Amino acid sequence: MADKIKNAKIVFVVGGPGSGKGTQCEKIVAKYGYTHLSSGDLLRAEVASGSDRGKTLQAIMQKGELVPLDTVLDMIKDAMIAKADVSKGYLIDGYPREVKQGEEFEKKIGAPALLLYIDAKGETMVKRLMKRGETSGRADDNEETIKKRLDLYYKATEPVIAFYEQRGIVRKINSELPVDEVFAIVEKAIDELK
Ligand SMILES: Nc1ccn([C@@H]2O[C@H](COP(=O)(O)OP(=O)(O)OP(=O)(O)O)[C@@H](O)[C@H]2O)c(=O)n1
Numbered sequence: 731m732a733d734k735i736k737n738a739k740i741v742f743v744v745g746g747p748g749s750g751k752g753t754q755c756e757k758i759v760a761k762y763g764y765t766h767l768s769s770g771d772l773l774r775a776e777v778a779s780g781s782d783r784g785k786t787l788q789a790i791m792q793k794g795e796l797v798p799l800d801t802v803l804d805m806i807k808d809a810m811i812a813k814a815d816v817s818k819g820y821l822i823d824g825y826p827r828e829v830k831q832g833e834e835f836e837k838k839i840g841a842p843a844l845l846l847y848i849d850a851k852g853e854t855m856v857k858r859l860m861k862r863g864e865t866s867g868r869a870d871d872n873e874e875t876i877k878k879r880l881d882l883y884y885k886a887t888e889p890v891i892a893f894y895e896q897r898g899i900v901r902k903i904n905s906e907l908p909v910d911e912v913f914a915i916v917e918k919a920i921d922e923l924k
């Protein structure tokens with residue numbers, strides 16, 4: 731089954747919480763028809779299902795901690811396989827969260843062709859998340875959990891960017907700009923892929 735996705739174009743979308751990953755992914759889907767897989771959304775769907783596994787996940791996410799690697803990776807892989815026949819490429823949003831997650835993804839699925847590094851200042855991300863929290867209904871969009879998510883991002887996820895920089899596949903995107911200007915930079919990076 732995994733053979734079906736071996737030659738797929740894979741783009742990792744990495745950035746801090748609230749940096750604008752989801753926003754840019756939506757725009758990429760609209761223009762390029764890629765399949766968007768947000769690891770956070772996959773986990774939230776499991777929580778919403780009310781399963782026992784979902785209850786365990788909920789507790790971890792509420793604290794802003796990382797869910798066990800195998801859980802997330804299996805979910806992403808299943809979702810990729812489900813779309814293999816129709817997908818022009820995959821946007822893997824919010825994964826890898828740590829270098830080890832990237833290594834395991836490559837062992838089980840394949841290597842990314844591009845890493846979009848969505849970069850905003852810490853204070854910008856906090857502001858956006860507090861605003862999003864007014865309507866998102868997300869249990870982790872509150873001041874205390876946001877702080878933990880940011881700390882974990884700097885500690886565990888930023889090293890992921892350095893890891894892939896050695897391979898020359900990182901494109902840094904300044905997401906302090908208005909959404910459409912950010913997307914103009916994103917488009918250039920995706921167009922280079924073809
Ligand atoms: N690979 C992943 C992705 C998500 N999570 C869990 O799911 C939560 C929410 O993830 P995500 O939706 O990706 O959140 P953020 O990147 O913080 O922000 P956003 O949803 O806005 O992209 C994380 O804090 C973490 O607990 C995880 O453990 N491992």
Ligand SMILES: Nc1nc2c(ncn2[C@@H]2O[C@H](COP(=O)(O)OP(=O)(O)O)[C@@H](O)[C@H]2O)c(=O)[nH]1
Pocket residue numbers: 745746747748749750751752753754858859861862905906907908909910912
């Ligand atoms: N000004 C500005 N706001 C943005 C931009 N991208 C996202 N936002 C806002 O920031 C919040 C978080 O964006 P989201 O895409 O959910 O970020 P994610 O956490 O990285 O997936 C949303 O409420 C957006 O409206 C951007 O490029 N510029």
Ligand SMILES: [Mg+2]
Pocket residue numbers: 751752768770
């Ligand atoms: Mg998101």
